[in-house]
Amino acid sequence: FSVGQRVVAANSAPCGVCYYCRREQENLCEDLLFNNGAYAEYIRIPERIVNKNMYEVPEHVSYQDAALVEPLACVLRGLEECGVRAGDTVAVIGLGPIGMMFVRLAKAVYNARVIAIGRRPTQLDRAARMGADQMVINSEGADIVEPVRGMTGGRGADVVIEAVGLPELWQLAIQLLRRGGVVNFFGGCPSDTHVSLDTNLLHYSELTCKASFHHSPALIRKALDIISRGFVTAKDFVNRVEPLTNLLEVMKHLMSHNGHLKTAIIP
Ligand SMILES: [Zn+2]
Structure with missing residues (x-):
């Protein structure tokens, strides 16, 4: 990675050595390192996530598109598990x-x-x-x-x-x-x-x-590939854009209303 590069980081990284990781069930890792919550202008990504689950965003993919990788990877797992x-x-x-x-x-x-x-x-x-x-x-x-x-x-x-x-x-x-x-x-x-x-x-x-849960680094990569090939775009899932300063209001609104798609928070 280099300074100025556009990247997308997953919200977790598995340890790679525990019972579950060795059986390709990294989503159930005994020591899954989470990094949830990225509502900020800057964020420090834990080293393990940088090493195992952070990727360059292809030039033609927008930040909003790239931000869909995490839920998309969970959904991919859901479909794969069903064969x-x-x-x-x-x-x-x-x-x-x-x-x-x-x-x-x-x-x-x-x-x-x-x-x-x-x-x-x-x-x-x-x-x-x-x-x-x-x-x-x-x-x-x-x-x-x-x-x-x-x-x-x-x-x-x-x-x-x-x-x-x-x-x-x-x-x-x-x-x-x-x-x-x-x-x-x-x-x-x-x-x-x-x-x-x-x-x-x-x-x-x-x-x-x-009853599938979470994702793995391989599925995050697959999700990013699906996004970069244009099968899924933020246009279809993001119906509201708000600045970071409105975050609290957005959260309150989401908790009291149903039927929303996703809101992009722009730092
Ligand atoms: Zn593990």
């Missing part, structure tokens, strides 16, 4: 920024057929622009199992992604799967919550449940 293949039907529940990234990557990178499931018509419109093939509105009391089965020859989806983080949606997610399908409980639920799953359905339909 998505071209032509698979992937149903995505929840169309916030993360759900939208699932829609975009499943379509553009994995060539899957995507069913987007969200609560607001505006989200469904956005999902369609991101490449979703079919949309299902999950309004209060609506049945989404039948529509999804109807779109999949009565079988259910090959892969279902829960990208909200609500126990009732985790439970709903497995009902959308085909026999032998894979669900990813991607959205983290509030602590001390539990889910109840139909044991017969899990066993006799041979369902696979995944």
